[in-house]
Amino acid sequence: MTSVPLTTPVIDARGLGRDFTRVSGPLLRRRRERVNAVHDVTFSVAPGEIIGYLGPNGAGKSTTMKMLTGILSPSHGRVRVCGLEPSRQRTLLAGRIGVVFGQRTTLWWDLPLRDSLALTRHLYRVPAADHAARLAELTELLELGPFLATPVRQLSLGQRMRGDLTAALLHAPELLVLDEPTIGLDVVSKSAIREFLLRLNTEQGTTILLTTHDLGDVERLCRRVVVIDHGSLAFDGDLARLRATAPTPRTLVVDLAGPADPIEVAGARTVRVEGPRQWLELSANPAEVIAAVAGAHSVADLTLREPDIEDVVARLYSSGRAAAGAPRREDPVSG
Amino acid sequence: MRVLLAVFACGLRRYSTYRVATLSSIVVNGVFGAVNAMVLLAVFDARPRINGYTAEDAVTQVFLAQSLIGITAIFGPPLDLGGRIRDGQVAMDLLRPVGFVRWWLAQDLGRAAFALLSRTAPTFAVGLALFDLALPADPLRWAALAAAVALAVLVGFGLRYLYALAGFWLMDTRGVNAVAWLAGPFCSGMVLPLVLFPDPVAAVLRTLPWAALVQVPAEILLGRTVLPGGAAGGLAYQAVWAALLLALGAALTARATRRVVVQGG
Ligand SMILES: Nc1ncnc2c1ncn2[C@@H]1O[C@H](COP(=O)(O)OP(=O)(O)OP(=O)(O)O)[C@@H](O)[C@H]1O
Ligand SMILES: [Mg+2]
Numbered sequence: 001m002t003s004v005p006l007t008t009p010v011i012d013a014r015g016l017g018r019d020f021t022r023v024s025g026p027l028l029r030r031r032r033e034r035v036n037a038v039h040d041v042t043f044s045v046a047p048g049e050i051i052g053y054l055g056p057n058g059a060g061k062s063t064t065m066k067m068l069t070g071i072l073s074p075s076h077g078r079v080r081v082c083g084l085e086p087s088r089q090r091t092l093l094a095g096r097i098g099v100v101f102g103q104r105t106t107l108w109w110d111l112p113l114r115d116s117l118a119l120t121r122h123l124y125r126v127p128a129a130d131h132a133a134r135l136a137e138l139t140e141l142l143e144l145g146p147f148l149a150t151p152v153r154q155l156s157l158g159q160r161m162r163g164d165l166t167a168a169l170l171h172a173p174e175l176l177v178l179d180e181p182t183i184g185l186d187v188v189s190k191s192a193i194r195e196f197l198l199r200l201n202t203e204q205g206t207t208i209l210l211t212t213h214d215l216g217d218v219e220r221l222c223r224r225v226v227v228i229d230h231g232s233l234a235f236d237g238d239l240a241r242l243r244a245t246a247p248t249p250r251t252l253v254v255d256l257a258g259p260a261d262p263i264e265v266a267g268a269r270t271v272r273v274e275g276p277r278q279w280l281e282l283s284a285n286p287a288e289v290i291a292a293v294a295g296a297h298s299v300a301d302l303t304l305r306e307p308d309i310e311d312v313v314a315r316l317y318s319s320g321r322a323a324a325g326a327p328r329r330e331d332p333v334s335g
Numbered sequence: 336m337r338v339l340l341a342v343f344a345c346g347l348r349r350y351s352t353y354r355v356a357t358l359s360s361i362v363v364n365g366v367f368g369a370v371n372a373m374v375l376l377a378v379f380d381a382r383p384r385i386n387g388y389t390a391e392d393a394v395t396q397v398f399l400a401q402s403l404i405g406i407t408a409i410f411g412p413p414l415d416l417g418g419r420i421r422d423g424q425v426a427m428d429l430l431r432p433v434g435f436v437r438w439w440l441a442q443d444l445g446r447a448a449f450a451l452l453s454r455t456a457p458t459f460a461v462g463l464a465l466f467d468l469a470l471p472a473d474p475l476r477w478a479a480l481a482a483a484v485a486l487a488v489l490v491g492f493g494l495r496y497l498y499a500l501a502g503f504w505l506m507d508t509r510g511v512n513a514v515a516w517l518a519g520p521f522c523s524g525m526v527l528p529l530v531l532f533p534d535p536v537a538a539v540l541r542t543l544p545w546a547a548l549v550q551v552p553a554e555i556l557l558g559r560t561v562l563p564g565g566a567a568g569g570l571a572y573q574a575v576w577a578a579l580l581l582a583l584g585a586a587l588t589a590r591a592t593r594r595v596v597v598q599g600g
Binding site: 020066069070071072073087090091092094095099101104105106108110111115116118119121122123124125151 | 337338340341342345348349352353423424426427429430431432433434592593594596597
């Protein structure tokens with residue numbers, strides 16, 4: 001069977017790289033050092049995907065986002081976003097994508113939120129009726145109503161983030177790029193934003209690329225993840241496959257009737273004891289282990305904990321270069 | 336154009352939220368103008384005419400200058416752009432589907448329009464109330480002044496845009512601003528009309544862009560233009576500097592956004 005390209009990718013990065021010159025030391029003995037922040041990154045994103053772009057601090061995630069949005073030109077390789085070359089066609093591309101950088105805002109600090117949102121109609125040349133309808137919809141979904149009239153500098157972080165998301169979406173972009181959109185938010189705000197993004201993706205087909213350190217975001221939103229480490233691609237594929245690539249055992253949390261010695265059963269290893277609660281790392285079928293534990297001890301409660309994606313990614317990082325040999329995603333789109 | 340009008344309106348509304356700053360700057364402009372005028376009156380007491388200027392001319396220029404401080408921002412505020420380059424917020428500005436220079440220009444014109452309404456009129460009124468000013472009766476001359484003030488705003492923006500843009504290469508524009516806020520008021524004829532400088536110094540200052548901020552508009556108001564063509568010559572001088580500065584700003588912007596790094600993760 002030959003595969004026929006069904007759609008052009010929204011993002012298509014080939015051998016993308018970026019070097020920085022870092023200047024350090026005192027004025028007269030300046031040392032110049034080349035930093036390879038992103039190295040030979042190749043991946044592509046089809047319309048309608050939600051991709052998690054993950055990696056530890058300093059991995060090169062933000063640098064990649066900057067190249068994709070056109071505010072930084074690549075040192076190596078090439079990239080197309082919505083069929084455009086970002087750094088050369090930045091202003092044109094800006095009209096077709098929405099971007100939110102978690103630590104930054106596009107809103108007017110001193111003016112009511114409403115004013116910044118009204119301005120986007122002119123910035124993106126959205127017909128007045130479309131703009132009004134979309135604003136009403138987003139106001140409802142993100143519950144902006146109570147603070148539309150509040151100056152942005154008086155908004156809480158979570159409120160401001162919802163305002164920024166709205167500003168990035170009023171022109172119905174094909175692609176939404178989010179760099180740490182849930183940074184510093186509480187559980188409720190995080191979950192509101194996740195549900196909103198999911199809805200946006202399923203109902204309007206908006207493609208979403210996000211970086212985050214919050215693995216709750218990844219588990220809720222991303223079927224596919226791209227992991228980057230020290231500037232290089234370490235993994236690209238299904239979240240489920242990432243788990244398989246860097247297998248992490250499941251944990252059984254056992255609450256006993258009272259404090260006891262570490263449990264000893266076949267197929268599990270007790271890794272932690274705190275009063276009546278014990279943590280068992282499973283190496284065999286959980287059902288057998290649970291039966292064995294219940295048979296030998298008086299158990300008050302049991303929970304089976306799936307490995308956190310955080311554990312999985314940490315394992316992937318620590319396995320270092322070995323991860324570079326991890327299976328790469330077969331590109332479904334031939335360019 | 337619609338976009339720029341909307342940005343202009345946001346700039347105007349934004350500055351109108353700074354009520355205390357506006358009020359205090361009217362007081363400062365009024366008081367500083369009065370002191371400056373009294374010093375000059377003392378100077379002219381000894382010599383009734385200096386390079387064609389009378390005491391009345393000099394005092395009129397002082398109050399015109401004080402009235403223009405707000406609109407042309409000779410003493411600041413600097414464009415937010417400098418700070419935004421330093422902390423990486425400029426990324427958000429680059430992600431707008433509008434030309435970069437035009438975005439900042441429209442916003443600054445909004446600021447100038449607010450200053451015109453809120454600061455220029457009250458400051459000039461203080462001058463009128465306290466001193467005899469040499470004001471023309473000819474409506475054409477007032478029209479020429481209006482054009483000169485508009486061009487002065489463009490030149491003021493062009494200069495401040497370049498100061499801020501230096502941040503892409505220097506990372507810290509506070510040094511640039513310190514020099515600019517010192518040089519601007521002297522070179523523009525704000526602190527002292529350029530006619531009172533020694534001739535060779537005045538001749539040099541008259542070729543620089545700062546003269547377009549105060550000295551040229553003042554001479555147009557007073558009918559004492561030194562450039563050939565009278566008021567038209569003065570306006571042409573301002574227009575040439577405005578065009579040069581904006582073109583340089585646009586060229587450097589293109590270079591900066593291609594080569595230079597947006598800071599911060
Ligand atoms: N302007 C710059 N000059 C020099 N080096 C830089 C510059 N910007 C980023 N770097 C370096 O490039 C690397 C990648 O940085 P980047 O901001 O992309 O990381 P990140 O993956 O977004 O990290 P985080 O999770 O902390 O946000 C880091 O080592 C960083 O020090
Ligand atoms: Mg980052």
